[in-house]
Amino acid sequence: MDAEKLLKQKVVAYLKHLDIAEGQAAAYICLLENGGQTVLALSRILGTGRTKLYPLLEDLAARQLITIHERHYGTSYEAQPPEVLEFLVSEKERQAENLRRQLGSVRHTLESLYAFSPTASRIVEYYGVDGLKQMNHNLTRAEKEFRAVKLADLSSRLGKHFAEKLRSTWAEKGILSYSLTNIPAWQPNTDALKYKKHAKARFIDPSVFTIEFETYIYDNCVALMSYENDDIFGVEIYNDTLARQQTQLFDLLWSQATDSTS
Numbered sequence: 001m002d003a004e005k006l007l008k009q010k011v012v013a014y015l016k017h018l019d020i021a022e023g024q025a026a027a028y029i030c031l032l033e034n035g036g037q038t039v040l041a042l043s044r045i046l047g048t049g050r051t052k053l054y055p056l057l058e059d060l061a062a063r064q065l066i067t068i069h070e071r072h073y074g075t076s077y078e079a080q081p082p083e084v085l086e087f088l089v090s091e092k093e094r095q096a097e098n099l100r101r102q103l104g105s106v107r108h109t110l111e112s113l114y115a116f117s118p119t120a121s122r123i124v125e126y127y128g129v130d131g132l133k134q135m136n137h138n139l140t141r142a143e144k145e146f147r148a149v150k151l152a153d154l155s156s157r158l159g160k161h162f163a164e165k166l167r168s169t170w171a172e173k174g175i176l177s178y179s180l181t182n183i184p185a186w187q188p189n190t191d192a193l194k195y196k197k198h199a200k201a202r203f204i205d206p207s208v209f210t211i212e213f214e215t216y217i218y219d220n221c222v223a224l225m226s227y228e229n230d231d232i233f234g235v236e237i238y239n240d241t242l243a244r245q246q247t248q249l250f251d252l253l254w255s256q257a258t259d260s261t262s
Contacts, residue, residue, distance in 0.1 A: 008029060011025065011029065012025040012026070012029075015028075017092070018085070018088045018089065018092060020060075020063075020065075020088075021056075023048070023052070023056055024056050024059060024060055024065075026046060027042065027046065027053065027056055027057060027060065027066075028060060028065055028066065028079055030042060030045055030046055031066060031077060031078060031079035032079040032082070035078065036069065036076045036077060036078035037076060037077060037078075038074055038075065038076050038077075039053050039054065039057070039075070039077070042057075042077065057077050061077075063088065064080060064084055064087065065079065065080055065084055066078060066079050066080060067080060112141065121238060121239040121240075122237075122238050123235060123236070123237050123238075124235070124236040124238070125233065125234070125235055126233060126234040126235070126236070127232065127233050127234075128232055128233075129158065129232060131232070131233065131234055132157070132158065132225055132227065132232060132233075132234050133158055133162060135216075135223055135225060135234045135236060136154065136158065136162075136166060137166065138221075138223070138236070139166070139170070139175070139216060139218060140166065140169045140170065140173065140175070141219075142175050142218040142219060143218075143219050144174075144175065144176065145175060145176035145177065145178065145218065146175065146176075146177055146178075146216055146217065146218035147177075147178045147179075147180070147216070147217040147218070147247065147250045147254075148177060148178065148179045148180065148214070148215070148216050148217075149179075149180050149181075149211055149213075149214060149215040149216075149250070150179045150180065150181045150183075150186075150201075150211070150214060151181075151182075151211055151212075151213075151214050151227070152227075154166070154167075157227050167195035167199075168195065170195060170198060170199075171195040171197070171198050174198065175198065176198050176199075176200070177198060177199045177200070178200050178201075178202075178250075178254065179199065179200070179201040179202070180201075180202055180204055180211070180250065180253055180254060180257060181201060181202070181203060181204070181211065182203070182204065182205075182206045182210065182211045183203065184203050186201045186203060200259075201259070202254055202257035202258060202259055203257055203258050203259075204253055204256060204257040204258075208253075208256060209253055209256075213225075213226065214226075214227070215246070217243060217246045217247055217250055218243075219243065220238055220239060220240045220243045221236055221237065221238050221243060222236070222237045222239070222242055222243055222246050223235070223236045223237075224237075
């Protein structure tokens with residue numbers, strides 16, 4: 001008896017994965033064991049009130065696990081053979097495939113919302129050229145503008161094609177950029193004329209401030225990037241307080257810099 005009870009418990013646990021509740025599973029197993037039953041008879045076997053059984057049985061019937069027989073002497077309920085579970089499993093597999101297909105877009109949306117949440121403080125690490133491309137692409141999400149402490153032109157870092165696509169996107173979205181550099185005659189290598197109208201750059205003398213690490217500041221994010229051949233990585237820090245502080249420091253340096261583009 002104990003072995004039989006244990007087997008039934010395993011079946012009930014399995015059926016839960018098919019969204020069949022414990023009470024529903026007990027009713028289905030009972031009907032399989034005892035054949036067709038009225039609600040009154042089933043309630044006596046299970047020790048469950050009839051009012052609870054009615055909606056439970058209706059749901060089992062809707063899922064094709066039992067059939068309802070209406071006869072002149074009353075209504076009875078009969079379990080379908082276990083083969084019907086094959087259909088429910090197939091439905092679960094189909095649902096899982098759909099969930100897998102949609103996971104990428106849903107995750108991307110949720111990560112975007114989380115990244116720009118004003119209360120979300122976190123650190124995200126990136127590695128390799130693809131990682132730095134992703135970090136630069138994240139700038140397209142900036143609400144209005146971003147500030148950049150630059151060592152070199154983006155085209156020389158990640159290729160002109162990628163850089164031009166980003167610049168075109170920034171221009172289309174009306175995102176302003178402010179670049180601070182130690183290069184006196186700073187001119188980005190670009191054919192995107194609209195971008196030039198949205199981009200400003202200033203030169204700051206290395207004696208005042210030496211730039212050794214590329215930095216981007218936008219919204220609640222401070223991004224640090226290393227393009228060294230043997231050490232390509234980046235870090236995004238999402239924190240309101242840090243972003244405000246870095247913005248103030250940037251603006252202070254900006255006020256001491258001179259225009260470097262025509």
